Amino acid sequence: MTPRSTALAAACAGGLMLAALSASALAASLVVEPRMVTEWKAVFGQVEARDEVPARARIGGTLATLEVEEGDTVAAGARIAVVSDEKIAFRTAAIEARLRALQSQLANAEAELARAETLVERGVATRQRVDQLATAAEVVRNEISAATAERSVVVQQGEEGAVLAPAAGRILKVPVTRGAVILPGETVAVLGSGGTFLRLSVPERHAVRLEEGADIEIETGGGLSPGRLAKIYPTIENGRVVADVEVPGLDATFINARLLVRLPVGERSALLLPPAAIVTRAGLDFVRLRVGEGEVERTVLTGGAVRHDGETHVEILTGLKPGDELVLP
Structure with missing residues (x-):
């Protein structure tokens, strides 16, 4: 092979390699576009029984026997205590x-x-x-x-001296002791029945953005759990709206336990990038952009992680604008 033909073959091979690299770069590019993300409001919710039913004495007298204590589970109609007169x-x-x-x-x-x-x-x-x-x-x-x-x-x-459970549930409170003198209608025990749910108290400025049936997130020790906004009460008390949240598999070991809940209160536009597109060096975050036929690195200011379409993205606060072409690694 002559030197001229060797040079020609090398030039062709280089051209093919450059075209392959160019095609690969084009395939790994991403045009930055704004996306609508959900705006979340963090509030605390309390685990509460759906119904709190008092078991009351029907006659006055002395509490002769007390057959339950806090935490016991009883059936409807079960005898809780006996009042003797x-x-x-x-x-x-x-x-x-x-x-x-x-x-x-x-x-x-x-x-x-x-x-x-x-x-x-x-x-x-x-x-x-x-x-x-x-x-x-x-x-x-x-x-x-x-x-x-x-x-x-x-x-x-x-016969009405027997205090019966008005519903099936769990004993939450027993405010009396054996031998105490009680009056007709006095509460002997408080039962929680009908299951448990989260009750929220949300600032009224967010009331117009709440919708029944909306999906919410509950932060637990094991991560985020899904929930559904089941009911919004129409009365505002002390500047707050009361709402109930249904959570599948809610831990009801402790009633009135507090959990952090994230409520959707609106939407906003944001620039989101996959985490792999951001490189951190010397405490600064960089992305690679395509400018003309070349590539440049640009410093960006990142926000927190954002879940969008089931994937985790990083929000870009400054450094990019819609339409920029991002080169992915």
């Missing part, structure tokens, strides 16, 4: 004694009525006397009915 037993005994006396009076009245009817048949007594005795016997019967109904009321009051 000794006066109920005394009233029951008094009513039963009155009933026995009325039964004796009724037996006597019916016997006199039977004798009077016999005397009327013989013409010795008058019909008026028979009517008087029949009325007296009816009065005693009515008194017996009233006393029986009163006894049923007292017996029912004694």
Whole structure:
């Protein structure tokens, strides 16, 4: 091979290599364009029971037994405590004694009525006397009915000494102790039922941007967990909007535990780059741009990491503008 042909072959090979490098560079370029990213607001939420139901005493008296403590799980209708009132037993005994006396009076009245009817048949007594005795016997019967109904009321009051769980759930509070004197309607225990959720208190300036059904993020020890904004309450209290968040698999070991929640409150435009496109040297961040036929490095100021379309990007605060062509490594 002559020197001229060798040089020509080398030039062709160099041209092919340059074209390949150029094609590779073009394939690894990225045009910087603004993207809409979600603006997040960090607030604290509390783990709360969906329903807090008090189990109340139906009668007053002394708390004879207390069968639950904080943290116990109970079924609906389960007995939580028993309230004892000794006066109920005394009233029951008094009513039963009155009933026995009325039964004796009724037996006597019916016997006199039977004798009077016999005397009327013989013409010795008058019909008026028979009517008087029949009325007296009816009065005693009515008194017996009233006393029986009163006894049923007292017996029912004694049975209502049992404090029952109004719903299935977990015991959150037991504000009384065994042997305490309580009044009718006083709370013996507080149950949490219906599952758990996160309750948020959001500043009212963000209320117009909240939407029911929006996806949110909850920061836990294991990272970010997804959630859904289930309900927004219409009343603003102390400058804050109350909202409920449903979180699958929410840890309900501790009620009123606080978790950091990130709420979507709007959108903004941002320049996002893949982390691999940024090179850090001497504490400065650099990117490589295509300018004409060549490449230059430019210093940029980066912000925090941003999740977009399921991938992590780095936000560029200054140093780039839309339309710049970025050369990826």
